[in-house]
Amino acid sequence: MNRIDVYYENVEELNINLDILEKQVRDIINSEKKELGDIAIIFCNDDYLFRLNEEYLNHNYFTDIITFDYCKNSLVSGDLFLSIERIADNADKYGTTFKKELYRVIFHGILHLVGYNDKTSVERTSMRKKENYYLKGMDFDKESI
Numbered sequence: 001m002n003r004i005d006v007y008y009e010n011v012e013e014l015n016i017n018l019d020i021l022e023k024q025v026r027d028i029i030n031s032e033k034k035e036l037g038d039i040a041i042i043f044c045n046d047d048y049l050f051r052l053n054e055e056y057l058n059h060n061y062f063t064d065i066i067t068f069d070y071c072k073n074s075l076v077s078g079d080l081f082l083s084i085e086r087i088a089d090n091a092d093k094y095g096t097t098f099k100k101e102l103y104r105v106i107f108h109g110i111l112h113l114v115g116y117n118d119k120t121s122v123e124r125t126s127m128r129k130k131e132n133y134y135l136k137g138m139d140f141d142k143e144s145i
Helices: 018-031 046-057 084-094 098-113 121-136
Strands: 003-009 035-044 065-069 075-083
Touching (some): 075 084, 098 121
Antiparallel strands (some): 065 075
16 A cells, blocks of 8 residues: 556566656655555556557547546545657657656646646646646756656
């Protein structure tokens, strides 16, 4: 209970500091006045995430993340499925680094779990501001991230 686990499905293990990742996720949850439950972060490829998107959401398109919310009251629990291929493509598309885009997408999923939505333009703007706020606290020039 009360842990963050990382898994890989159909992709190579990433060079990411899991202690820093866990600290960032915990900090967001605490900053948003919530408690950590159990969170699984599953890195996968486009095809894997596409199949989940079709099966569970009836969407016929690629995406960078799908978040399954298992939160109860203030206890934050859920599964984040992230496509490494989509994140890499988006990093190129938006002129940023892979790690910064990776953290942005992880933070996006966590923000969904703590209660933020992105269905409307106002909600998307609010979520993007929060993503940027939490990204600002990180030093992406460090090798250890």
